[in-house]
Amino acid sequence: MNKNLIINISHPLRAITSYKKLLFKHRNFLIAPFYHAVYDETPDFIKHLYTPRNFDCFKKDIEHFQKYYTLLETKELKDLTSNQTKFKKPPLFLSFDDGLSACLPIAEYMKQKGIPATFFISPQFIDNKSLFHRYKASLLISKIDSESGKNLDEVLKVYKLKNKSYLIQLLRTITYKTRNILDDIAKLLNYDFNDFLANHKPYLSKNEVLKIKNMGFTIGAHSIDHPEYILLNEKKQIEQTIESVNMIMTLFNEKTSLFAFPFSDVGLKQSFFQSLLKYGVDFTFGTSGMKQDSAQNNYQRIPMEKSLSSAKNILHSEHILYAFKKRLNKHKIERL
Numbered sequence: 001m002n003k004n005l006i007i008n009i010s011h012p013l014r015a016i017t018s019y020k021k022l023l024f025k026h027r028n029f030l031i032a033p034f035y036h037a038v039y040d041e042t043p044d045f046i047k048h049l050y051t052p053r054n055f056d057c058f059k060k061d062i063e064h065f066q067k068y069y070t071l072l073e074t075k076e077l078k079d080l081t082s083n084q085t086k087f088k089k090p091p092l093f094l095s096f097d098d099g100l101s102a103c104l105p106i107a108e109y110m111k112q113k114g115i116p117a118t119f120f121i122s123p124q125f126i127d128n129k130s131l132f133h134r135y136k137a138s139l140l141i142s143k144i145d146s147e148s149g150k151n152l153d154e155v156l157k158v159y160k161l162k163n164k165s166y167l168i169q170l171l172r173t174i175t176y177k178t179r180n181i182l183d184d185i186a187k188l189l190n191y192d193f194n195d196f197l198a199n200h201k202p203y204l205s206k207n208e209v210l211k212i213k214n215m216g217f218t219i220g221a222h223s224i225d226h227p228e229y230i231l232l233n234e235k236k237q238i239e240q241t242i243e244s245v246n247m248i249m250t251l252f253n254e255k256t257s258l259f260a261f262p263f264s265d266v267g268l269k270q271s272f273f274q275s276l277l278k279y280g281v282d283f284t285f286g287t288s289g290m291k292q293d294s295a296q297n298n299y300q301r302i303p304m305e306k307s308l309s310s311a312k313n314i315l316h317s318e319h320i321l322y323a324f325k326k327r328l329n330k331h332k333i334e335r336l
């Protein structure tokens with residue numbers, strides 16, 4: 001179900017269900033909100049994918065986390081699994097995906113406020129070496145929105161499309177497997193992704209990631225180049241995970257191995273998670289909202305950029321939904 005819809009329909013429930021009572025009830029459940037970055041003006045490469053917060057909104061979220069949750073350091077994740085810690089306020093693990101350059105001012109702000117966080121990074125994108133396929137699609141949609149004339153006609157002809165809204169539809173459905181189409185369309189539109197990377201530098205450089213690490217934050221892995229895992233066979237899923245984890249740990253001298261799934265971990269099998277444990281991966285993270293997981297040491301995070309709804313509304317809705325699912329015994333992800 002669409003998250004915005006959940007937030008909207010749970011509005012009357014929020015009015016009658018005490019947040020504080022739910023927080024107490026779920027005081028030992030790990031709450032893991034995640035973002036990508038914070039922008040006062042949303043850049044074109046993100047605009048058609050998700051809704052990042054502006055700084056004012058983000059600061060309010062942080063205040064909310066500080067007031068109602070126990071902010072966790074990476075090293076405290078291990079206590080959580082050994083079940084020894086009992087919390088007064090639910091533990092909260094905050095993270096940021098994709099290693100965008102806009103993460104540097106966020107890290108500086110959070111350092112000032114004493115907020116711990118983890119940044120999940122794909123090695124292939126560090127130093128703006130290449131661009132994630134969905135970001136390419138968003139750039140092309142922005143370009144096509146304002147485009148008419150010869151180049152656009154040529155693309156429509158090659159892909160046998162009636163008009164540009166069909167082309168935009170096509171761009172929205174492109175995956176890791178079909179990503180070459182993005183480069184072909186860019187060429188026809190005379191658009192150069194390498195120019196974009198060189199001029200806009202959307203990603204952090206290695207030195208900037210080191211700076212973030214030296215401020216006291218943790219660096220985790222986010223796959224080599226951000227594929228949809230469900231489209232890969234299990235061997236490739238393991239390669240993408242283990243190679244990126246090893247690269248991040250070596251590059252940034254990390255002692256704990258953390259991995260966040262690009263897109264989601266929906267449909268991934270128990271045998272895959274068991275292989276990760278064998279390779280020594282400490283913790284992995286999905287994006288399915290507040291849920292338990294039958295895969296050991298795999299935690300589900302809460303996407304915060306589906307709308308500009310406040311952290312309080314998003315998290316209150318998640319707590320209500322979790323309590324409801326628990327009653328129906330549907331609060332746990334079972335894996336084949």
Ligand SMILES: [Zn+2]
Nearest residue numbers: 097098262263
């Ligand atoms: Zn990502």
